Amino acid sequence: MESRILKPTSGARDLKFVSMPKNLGHGQIPRGWFTENEFIESLTRSERWVLACLVTYVWRMPYEQNGNLIANRLAYLYRDKEQLVTLMSERTLAQKCYSDRSTVHAAIDKLDDFGAAIRISGTKGKDGSNLYILGYESRSGSKGEKRSDKLFSESLILRNGGKIPEDIKEIIRNDGNRRGTKLWMSTIQPYGEWLGALLFSPISPLVPKREPEMVLPDALEGEDFA
Numbered sequence: 257m258e259s260r261i262l263k264p265t266s267g268a269r270d271l272k273f274v275s276m277p278k279n280l281g282h283g284q285i286p287r288g289w290f291t292e293n294e295f296i297e298s299l300t301r302s303e304r305w306v307l308a309c310l311v312t313y314v315w316r317m318p319y320e321q322n323g324n325l326i327a328n329r330l331a332y333l334y335r336d337k338e339q340l341v342t343l344m345s346e347r348t349l350a351q352k353c354y355s356d357r358s359t360v361h362a363a364i365d366k367l368d369d370f371g372a373a374i375r376i377s378g379t380k381g382k383d384g385s386n387l388y389i390l391g392y393e394s395r396s397g398s399k400g401e402k403r404s405d406k407l408f409s410e411s412l413i414l415r416n417g418g419k420i421p422e423d424i425k426e427i428i429r430n431d432g433n434r435r436g437t438k439l440w441m442s443t444i445q446p447y448g449e450w451l452g453a454l455l456f457s458p459i460s461p462l463v464p465k466r467e468p469e470m471v472l473p474d475a476l477e478g479e480d481f482a
């Protein structure tokens with residue numbers, strides 16, 4: 257995936273240079289994220305920064321670690337379910353985004369409401385971490401397979417100004433407890449379609465229709481209609 261710099265709020269470093277633990281993979285800001293994306297355009301700079309930070313810290317370590325139940329759960333979600341997830345507390349998010357917790361909390365509420373970062377609440381307390389499901393990784397299934405990220409914030413539903421429905425968000429939250437099926441291959445009822453098709457296909461019944469742009473005939477260009 258090609259990356260694009262997200263300009264942070266005043267005084268913050270660019271996300272490309274935030275240090276990360278060696279055992280963590282990371283996401284990248286996708287090129288075209290800001291182009292014709294009504295959801296991204298609706299975000300404030302602080303909200304964009306929070307979303308970009310979550311995407312940057314996606315867990316991509318597929319191997320389990322002895323005695324580390326949390327790491328093993330994250331490895332399972334990435335390796336077997338092909339989910340793109342980030343585990344982080346709001347306090348840590350605030351530190352990395354050079355913001356305060358109330359701003360981060362409000363941003364997370366909005367991202368969860370639209371379905372760009374579907375939150376699974378964790379332990380209570382100042383340092384309690386939440387799990388955020390940001391999308392899924394598309395894999396070709398062949399040797400030397402090509403992989404690409406499918407972020408919910410890039411889905412045609414959000415790009416066209418809509419929200420992922422609550423019932424579908426709940427299915428996504430519970431996906432980790434279903435063995436066998438990849439996230440994007442989950443069949444969603446009553447549509448009878450895979451989740452991936454509902455989110456990213458232009459003919460999905462969930463994609464809001466954009467108003468067609470009015471194009472004036474050449475002969476009328478420049479005319480004053482006042």
